[in-house]
Amino acid sequence: MAVIDRPLSLGPFDAGRALPLSNEAGWNQLEADWLMMLRLGLGFGFEADGRLVASAVALPYGPVGWISMVLVTAAARRQGLATRLVETAAAALERAGARPALDATPAGEAVYRTMGFQPLRQLTRWQGTGWHAGDAAASVRPARPDDLHWICAMDRSSFGLDRRGVLADLLARPGAPAFAREAKDGFLLARAGRNATHLGPLTAASPAAANALLHTALAQIEGPVIVDAFDDQPALGATLRAAGFTPQRPFARMARGADPLPGNHSLTHAAAGPELG
Secondary structure, X not given: OOOOXXXXXXXXXXXXXXXXXXXXXXXXXOHHHHHHHHHHOEEEEEEXXXXXXXXXXXXXXXXXXXXXXXXXXXXXXXXXXXHHHHHHHHHHHHHOOOEEEEEEOHHHHHHHHOOOEEEEEEEEEEEEEEEOOOOOOOOEEEOOHHHHHHHHHHHHHHHOOOOHHHHHHHHHOOOOOEEEEOOOXXXXXXXXXXXXEEEEEEEEOOHHHHHHHHHHHHHOOEEEEEEEEEOOOHHHHHHHHHOOOEEEEEEEEEEEOOOOOOOOHHHEEEOOOOOOO
């Protein structure tokens, strides 16, 4: 397959062209996810024979930027395209004053280490099924549009970066499960996916608050569910296991350089996903 010799810039209009790449890989993203990322971030890709054959996205979050959606179609692999796209995305972030970060699978971690990324935190993807039965915890209610202000403030304190654009998009999706604590000390957003409903980010002031949000969500969701839980929040992992979830795969949260990422990690229980941080 003949591939052009330099990366292309991708925009929101490329969301439909990029979706086959994540579908081929069996990933969970929908076109709405690609549209959000390419609207809020920087997209890069390679094209061959008029078709997009490789991709990467960089989401700028101020002092840190998130690299994700590094995909290469099977016929275009072993040409170094993924490495070139990660370097392109990282360079774009660094020119903007942002430190590149990402979530890596074990195979990806080995490659990213050679590119200057260091593991800083560990996650596990858990897979299970929503119960679609039961009541919400008394302390939890559906999140409303007017919750966005305090949700963004809490996310900025916990995640350490400004993800308002991402959070607003997730909260505004029609029918997407979203929950908030009455005490405004926790929230859980979710989105439909190609394979499962993805729960996260899950941010809460305590393990008990996180469990109340998780139980409420599971009681109202039917079908497959995935949760990317942080390993340093063992209470959530224990709750997921008790709910019949099983570990699917690990991820390493990595960044260039060994300095810790910003934020109060004691508040972050589950991630928004490898593509969003």
